[in-house]
Amino acid sequence: MSGNLHQTSDASKTSRADQAPGRLAAYRAVLASRMRAQRSYRSNFVIDLISSGLVGLIELAEVWLLFHQVGLLGGLTFEQVLLVFGIGDLCFSLADLFVGHLDNIPTYIRKGTLDVFYLRPQPLLLQLMTSDISLRRLTRAAIGLASIVIALSINPIQWSPAKVALLALTIVCGLVTYASLYVWAAGVQFFMVNGAEFTNAFVYGGRYASTQPAAVWSAPLKVLFGFVFPVALVAYVPTLRLLDLPGPAGFPTWLAWCTPPRGAVDGGLRPDDVALRRTALPRRGRLTWTRLSKHTV
Amino acid sequence: MVALHPYIRLLKAGFRQQSAYRLAAFGGLVANLTFGFLKVAMLFATVRAGGGTVQGYDIGSMSAYIWISQGLLGSINLSGRIDLADRIRTGDVAVDFLRPLDVQVGTIVTEVGRALFALIPRGLPSVAIGALTVGMTMPTTPGPYLLGAVSLVTGITISFATVYLVAVAGFWLIETRGIQILYMVLSGFFAGLFVPISLFPTWLLVVAEATPFPSMMMYPIDILTGRVTGWASAGLFLVQLGWLAAMLLVGRLLTLAGRRKLEVQGG
Numbered sequence: 147m148s149g150n151l152h153q154t155s156d157a158s159k160t161s162r163a164d165q166a167p168g169r170l171a172a173y174r175a176v177l178a179s180r181m182r183a184q185r186s187y188r189s190n191f192v193i194d195l196i197s198s199g200l201v202g203l204i205e206l207a208e209v210w211l212l213f214h215q216v217g218l219l220g221g222l223t224f225e226q227v228l229l230v231f232g233i234g235d236l237c238f239s240l241a242d243l244f245v246g247h248l249d250n251i252p253t254y255i256r257k258g259t260l261d262v263f264y265l266r267p268q269p270l271l272l273q274l275m276t277s278d279i280s281l282r283r284l285t286r287a288a289i290g291l292a293s294i295v296i297a298l299s300i301n302p303i304q305w306s307p308a309k310v311a312l313l314a315l316t317i318v319c320g321l322v323t324y325a326s327l328y329v330w331a332a333g334v335q336f337f338m339v340n341g342a343e344f345t346n347a348f349v350y351g352g353r354y355a356s357t358q359p360a361a362v363w364s365a366p367l368k369v370l371f372g373f374v375f376p377v378a379l380v381a382y383v384p385t386l387r388l389l390d391l392p393g394p395a396g397f398p399t400w401l402a403w404c405t406p407p408r409g410a411v412d413g414g415l416r417p418d419d420v421a422l423r424r425t426a427l428p429r430r431g432r433l434t435w436t437r438l439s440k441h442t443v
Numbered sequence: 444m445v446a447l448h449p450y451i452r453l454l455k456a457g458f459r460q461q462s463a464y465r466l467a468a469f470g471g472l473v474a475n476l477t478f479g480f481l482k483v484a485m486l487f488a489t490v491r492a493g494g495g496t497v498q499g500y501d502i503g504s505m506s507a508y509i510w511i512s513q514g515l516l517g518s519i520n521l522s523g524r525i526d527l528a529d530r531i532r533t534g535d536v537a538v539d540f541l542r543p544l545d546v547q548v549g550t551i552v553t554e555v556g557r558a559l560f561a562l563i564p565r566g567l568p569s570v571a572i573g574a575l576t577v578g579m580t581m582p583t584t585p586g587p588y589l590l591g592a593v594s595l596v597t598g599i600t601i602s603f604a605t606v607y608l609v610a611v612a613g614f615w616l617i618e619t620r621g622i623q624i625l626y627m628v629l630s631g632f633f634a635g636l637f638v639p640i641s642l643f644p645t646w647l648l649v650v651a652e653a654t655p656f657p658s659m660m661m662y663p664i665d666i667l668t669g670r671v672t673g674w675a676s677a678g679l680f681l682v683q684l685g686w687l688a689a690m691l692l693v694g695r696l697l698t699l700a701g702r703r704k705l706e707v708q709g710g
Contacts, residue, residue: 351481
């Protein structure tokens with residue numbers, strides 16, 4: 147009931163905004179209505195905000211509990227790992243804020259409601275990105291940001307212009323890397339209906355992995371999360387570089403500067419590039435097969 | 444016995460329903476293994492840094508904990524999500540109340556059926572692959588396995604009896620995603636999903652033990668792996684039964700109250 151109401155009001159807003167000048171007006175209208183919709187169940191929204199903050203805190207507690215038992219893990223102290231955790235978690239939460247709801251794609255595909263998006267004259271990915279901006283994810287990003295600030299203030303760092311640039315680049319490129327993981331996972335859903343857990347292993351597994359000191363990983367994990375899904379480059383390797391620590395086997399610290407090219411390879415999240423292409427599969431008319439454009443994969 | 448018959452059929456239906464999603468089960472197994480190996484890396488490193496043992500866990504028993512907990516991931520509901528929540532929000536639950544079945548028992552029994560199926564494609568392979576690749580220490584007497592199996596099924600049932608409470612809160616809140624996420628955050632942590640709760644500092648252990656979550660996963664694993672034996676394991680099982688009874692009772696009361704509160708619009 148309420149869902150239908152929201153949709154109709156969205157549609158009328160969009161069409162009115164389309165006549166107004168400015169290409170982004172439609173998206174602004176859609177986003178504003180999504181934000182209003184979230185706040186309409188007020189008690190649920192407050193619990194949402196608190197829970198998301200708790201997610202961040204408990205993930206930090208999981209790391210802290212191990213350091214509570216021993217002083218040094220993978221060559222890092224808890225103070226040093228706090229920086230790894232902060233960068234990894236901030237980038238992930240921001241990517242989650244912008245594209246995390248691509249997780250809903252399997253539901254759209256199963257119910258056949260994805261076609262509605264194709265009927266609108268806007269790129270599919272951009273529509274999906276603006277289909278739901280969850281404000282609650284901001285509290286979790288705040289935990290990540292707080293971890294970074296605390297870690298930067300308690301660890302001795304020899305600041306230089308290069309390091310400032312590295313930190314800024316790392317956060318931007320980490321965000322792009324995670325966003326790419328989400329887009330990749332959503333694209334795969336067209337081929338494996340009900341296979342979300344398969345991709346979750348690498349999206350959420352990637353988040354979990356990126357907050358760890360990668361020195362403790364076995365060789366297959368280093369290949370998988372260092373280079374195939376390069377989450378070790380999001381936080382761990384840049385942290386080593388910032389703290390002037392030596393890199394373990396497989397992760398020389400000059401790799402820290404490779405996050406931007408890696409992010410670019412994975413991402414290329416320019417909305418026009420990532421317009422999802424639709425091709426009908428003749429033999430099974432019911433299914434709509436869609437592929438990511440070459441630029442993204 | 445006649446009264447139980449439909450529920451036994453629901454249990455079987457849940458079991459068979461889940462068997463239709465083989466690819467999903469495979470995806471789940473991949474997720475179990477990926478997280479499993481990441482946990483092996485971190486927790487083994489902790490045990491080694493602790494000089495071979497941490498809180499009584501050595502490499503072998505830590506491995507048993509990791510792989511059994513990963514294997515249970517598809518069977519114990521630590522996500523807080525359950526179909527009933529959607530049925531309450533949309534009002535479809537009104538139809539369920541018209542059926543000659545108890546909504547609470549019917550829901551939990553169907554979910555437990557699905558959960559038991561998940562042990563076959565996800566639980567057993569996770570444990571087997573873990574045992575083959577990194578080895579694990581398990582008890583050599585039959586006792587822990589017998590009580591462990593019963594305790595495991597009890598743990599699975601407690602998880603669904605508790606998630607049922609999250610869903611019926613929808614009678615008052617309508618949108619329950621907030622508490623569902625709250626459940627997801629707390630359940631995994633306190634059930635001992637990422638770090639065994641014995642590694643918690645005392646104050647946090649006390650908090651964990653005051654919740655039903657360790658009864659879902661940690662206690663069954665402790666019993667099954669022989670970390671707790673004899674009367675102590677019987678004690679843990681009794682704690683589980685207590686939580687099961689409590690969760691079912693609260694669920695019953697909330698269902699009765701919620702049914703009166705239920706307002707379905709449309710015609």
